[in-house]
Amino acid sequence: MSDEMQNTPNTSGDSENAPGGASWREEMEARVYKGLRQVIDPEIGLNVVELGLVRELDIHEDRVHLVMIMTTPFCPYAPQLLEASRGMAQQASGLPTTIEVGMEMWDPSMAEDGVLSDWGLF
Numbered sequence: 001m002s003d004e005m006q007n008t009p010n011t012s013g014d015s016e017n018a019p020g021g022a023s024w025r026e027e028m029e030a031r032v033y034k035g036l037r038q039v040i041d042p043e044i045g046l047n048v049v050e051l052g053l054v055r056e057l058d059i060h061e062d063r064v065h066l067v068m069i070m071t072t073p074f075c076p077y078a079p080q081l082l083e084a085s086r087g088m089a090q091q092a093s094g095l096p097t098t099i100e101v102g103m104e105m106w107d108p109s110m111a112e113d114g115v116l117s118d119w120g121l122f
Helices: 022-036 078-093
Strands: 054-059 064-068 097-101
Touching (some): 022 054, 022 078, 064 078, 078 097
Parallel strands (some): 064 097
Antiparallel strands (some): 054 064
16 A cells, blocks of 8 residues: 555545544443443442443543442442542543432442352342
């Protein structure tokens, strides 16, 4: 392939890799979830993704929005978990990130398969 052809911009209308495109969004989602797996619930010792606490992840070209729930309504670590999750999603995406507390009640069935087996729950 000639140098001229290698430097030709893609004008075929394929915008998947452009911000907001399908592949871009999937890659960004994977990066954010990978980052969120580093946020550990100190009482349970599992991360917020394993526990199923991340209920929504909305990725836009200019921002990220998370909806999370806690394992209990009065979780003493809720402020720290929410801020750590928001910060990690922002760091992973490079985009301003907001977080919202969902009203859904957590249930052990929301956790990833097998992660609660050590607790005798599944």
